[in-house]
Amino acid sequence: MAIAEFSWNLARNRFAFPRAGVKGSKLSDEVLIGNARWFIIFRWVVIAILLVFQIFAVIASDALTEIGITHQQGWPLAITMVLCISNIFYIYALDFRPQTEFNSPSINIWTQIIVDLLCLSVVVHYIGSIGTPAPFFYVLHIALSCIFFSTMESLVVAGLVCVMYGIVLLIENPLLFLAPQSVLIDSDSGAPMATHLKINILLWMLTLDVLFMVVWYVVSRLAIVVRTHERQLVDAYEHISRAQVEKDRYAVLMTHQLKAPLDAIRSKIGLIKGDYCGETSPEIKEVLEKIDNRASGMAGLILDVLKLERLKAAARDPNNLERVNIDAVIRKCIDKLKPIAHSRQITINGSAEHFAVAGIPYQLEILFENIISNAIIYSYDGASVEIASAIDWQDSSAVVSIADHGIGISDKDLPHIFDEYFYAPRAALHNRKSSGIGLSIVKTVAENNKLHIKVDSEPNRGTTFHIIFSGLTSEPNSGKSYDRPERRVIQRDGACEPT
Amino acid sequence: MQMTMQDQQSNQQTARPQSSTRASQNGSSRIAHVDDDPDIRDTVKRILTANGYVVDSYQTMSDFLASLWENATPPDLAILDVMVETMDAGLDAYVEIRKRFPHLHMVFMTSLGEEIRPYFTNLSDEWILIIEKPVNPESFLSIVHSRLERPESS
Numbered sequence: 001m002a003i004a005e006f007s008w009n010l011a012r013n014r015f016a017f018p019r020a021g022v023k024g025s026k027l028s029d030e031v032l033i034g035n036a037r038w039f040i041i042f043r044w045v046v047i048a049i050l051l052v053f054q055i056f057a058v059i060a061s062d063a064l065t066e067i068g069i070t071h072q073q074g075w076p077l078a079i080t081m082v083l084c085i086s087n088i089f090y091i092y093a094l095d096f097r098p099q100t101e102f103n104s105p106s107i108n109i110w111t112q113i114i115v116d117l118l119c120l121s122v123v124v125h126y127i128g129s130i131g132t133p134a135p136f137f138y139v140l141h142i143a144l145s146c147i148f149f150s151t152m153e154s155l156v157v158a159g160l161v162c163v164m165y166g167i168v169l170l171i172e173n174p175l176l177f178l179a180p181q182s183v184l185i186d187s188d189s190g191a192p193m194a195t196h197l198k199i200n201i202l203l204w205m206l207t208l209d210v211l212f213m214v215v216w217y218v219v220s221r222l223a224i225v226v227r228t229h230e231r232q233l234v235d236a237y238e239h240i241s242r243a244q245v246e247k248d249r250y251a252v253l254m255t256h257q258l259k260a261p262l263d264a265i266r267s268k269i270g271l272i273k274g275d276y277c278g279e280t281s282p283e284i285k286e287v288l289e290k291i292d293n294r295a296s297g298m299a300g301l302i303l304d305v306l307k308l309e310r311l312k313a314a315a316r317d318p319n320n321l322e323r324v325n326i327d328a329v330i331r332k333c334i335d336k337l338k339p340i341a342h343s344r345q346i347t348i349n350g351s352a353e354h355f356a357v358a359g360i361p362y363q364l365e366i367l368f369e370n371i372i373s374n375a376i377i378y379s380y381d382g383a384s385v386e387i388a389s390a391i392d393w394q395d396s397s398a399v400v401s402i403a404d405h406g407i408g409i410s411d412k413d414l415p416h417i418f419d420e421y422f423y424a425p426r427a428a429l430h431n432r433k434s435s436g437i438g439l440s441i442v443k444t445v446a447e448n449n450k451l452h453i454k455v456d457s458e459p460n461r462g463t464t465f466h467i468i469f470s471g472l473t474s475e476p477n478s479g480k481s482y483d484r485p486e487r488r489v490i491q492r493d494g495a496c497e498p499t
Numbered sequence: 500m501q502m503t504m505q506d507q508q509s510n511q512q513t514a515r516p517q518s519s520t521r522a523s524q525n526g527s528s529r530i531a532h533v534d535d536d537p538d539i540r541d542t543v544k545r546i547l548t549a550n551g552y553v554v555d556s557y558q559t560m561s562d563f564l565a566s567l568w569e570n571a572t573p574p575d576l577a578i579l580d581v582m583v584e585t586m587d588a589g590l591d592a593y594v595e596i597r598k599r600f601p602h603l604h605m606v607f608m609t610s611l612g613e614e615i616r617p618y619f620t621n622l623s624d625e626w627i628l629i630i631e632k633p634v635n636p637e638s639f640l641s642i643v644h645s646r647l648e649r650p651e652s653s
Contacts, residue, residue: 248617249586252586252611252614252618253582255610255611255614256609256611259610259611259632260536260610260632262633263539263610263632263633263634264536264538264539264542264633266632267539267632267633267634268538268542269633270542270634270635270636271542271545271546271636274546274636274637276545276546276549276636299633303611303614306611310614310617
């Protein structure tokens with residue numbers, strides 16, 4: 001006996017943003033490498049500033065002495081050298097050594113921060129640990145560590161900064177913590193002055209330590225908020241991508257289920273029309289032809305809906321642009337549509353000049369196929385369809401015009417021709433197979449490929465579609481590089497202007 | 500029915516019903532056809548047998564695979580539906596068969612025509628022929644002829 005169990009408890013699978021674990025989360029190696037590089041570049045800038053300062057000090061030492069800046073004992077040069085050598089070392093470790101347990105981006109940044117803090121401590125010592133702005137530069141490293149590392153690691157950095165600043169103060173004033181005793185023993189010599197100085201130093205240490213901790217707290221909180229939102233965005237994007245794939249599968253399934261019965265019917269019609277079921281009278285064949293035509297229109301509509309949905313979804317992907325040879329695309333479409341044109345004694349004249357644009361190749365094929373096939377469909381039997389192009393190399397733009405001498409579009413209908421499922425009654429009478437979304441597909445392709453379309457039409461005289469391309473990618477007669485795909489990303493700002 | 504392939508011009512020859520064309524030249528070519536729609540199976544069988552081919556029809560891909568693994572000689576051509584049983588059954592079977600019989604001619608026949616192409620991405624480097632339903636006897640036969648005339652699958 002077979003037993004199957006079914007459960008539709010959707011709550012379990014419901015999408016939720018993961019909030020847990022964000023506090024302690026680290027950045028990925030990729031992001032850390034990016035940060036490490038940025039940190040290295042930032043250090044080069046600091047090194048450059050230090051060098052400029054030293055060159056200036058050598059050239060204009062007298063002027064500096066006059067304004068009260070005394071000659072330094074060579075520590076700025078030493079610090080510059082240390083920063084420079086360590087920066088080269090970081091680059092070497094990051095780019096020229098394989099990543100190992102002991103050479104990770106995280107360790108690289110840790111080393112950078114510790115070396116920087118040591119250098120900064122030397123600077124603070126020489127410039128002045130109290131009463132100067134030098135110790136405030138420690139804040140920079142605390143803020144950076146909050147961005148680069150987890151909250152706990154950045155707390156370690158903040159603690160390290162406090163300790164280093166404390167050590168600097170202690171080195172400068174070795175008897176700092178013995179001060180109260182000296183005050184008790186010797187109360188009337190230079191002690192009040194010394195006490196005042198020591199209180200001042202302790203006040204500086206305390207104030208700055210509090211500042212360091214406050215900065216750590218504020219920046220690490222901000223970093224947590226930013227990371228949470230970043231995570232939410234990544235999750236939401238993944239969710240949208242998954243939903244898009246699911247949507248496409250669903251659309252494909254529905255298209256198949258709707259079209260398959262029609263195909264079975266039309267296959268059977270094909271059998272009868274091909275005399276596989278015995279001889280059939282011409283009257284029956286004529287009726288079958290009409291049934292087949294209507295079924296073909298419906299099948300076309302079903303496929304067009306899927307096509308349109310896919311074109312709309314494709315707008316999301318900005319990396320699918322290639323260099324497309326427009327005259328080749330038009331030639332291909334003409335070859336494809338010639339049999340239909342010939343069946344109604346319609347001739348297709350002219351072709352486009354040689355030029356290429358950045359676009360999505362299969363979509364541009366769809367665009368031209370739709371417009372040229374419309375020109376054929378809405379022409380009168382025996383008429384002609386004219387295709388022409390004009391290129392303005394100075395403006396790097398081109399216009400391809402497709403003109404028919406058919407039923408035309410009335411002024412009232414013209415503004416709506418790109419609306420989805422729009423039927424102009426005259427057009428519907430002329431072509432019963434129309435799906436009503438052919439020009440919606442054209443509009444979507446134009447949007448995706450940043451094209452402009454201009455339409456002029458006169459009822460019973462014909463319609464002309466002008467497809468306007470901007471940003472041509474090849475010079476005249478530049479030759480053979482046309483069909484080579486070249487990935488280019490351009491801003492999407494498509495517009496269709498039925499006028 | 501639309502044929503979607505680069506060498507359409509080679510398929511202009513037409514075949515009339517009841518006239519044995521290829522079969523009369525080379526003996527009967529065996530063609531396997533997999534489709535879950537009985538009407539399509541019936542149509543394909545009628546058209547091909549009327550033109551002298553031997554047709555083995557299968558309702559499911561697993562039936563076809565089972566017979567393929569059992570028989571020592573594979574058919575000359577396999578016409579596979581893409582969405583039979585499940586959405587990807589045809590594609591999975593294609594990959595499986597390609598491993599065991601790299602030279603077996605295979606074409607896909609689906610209602611979706613070229614719109615199924617995105618599902619073929621990364622499946623195979625070779626160009627896969629996709630025939631869009633419905634089955635139009637004339638163009639269907641010309642595709643079958645051209646496929647069988649190729650020395651190796653390509």
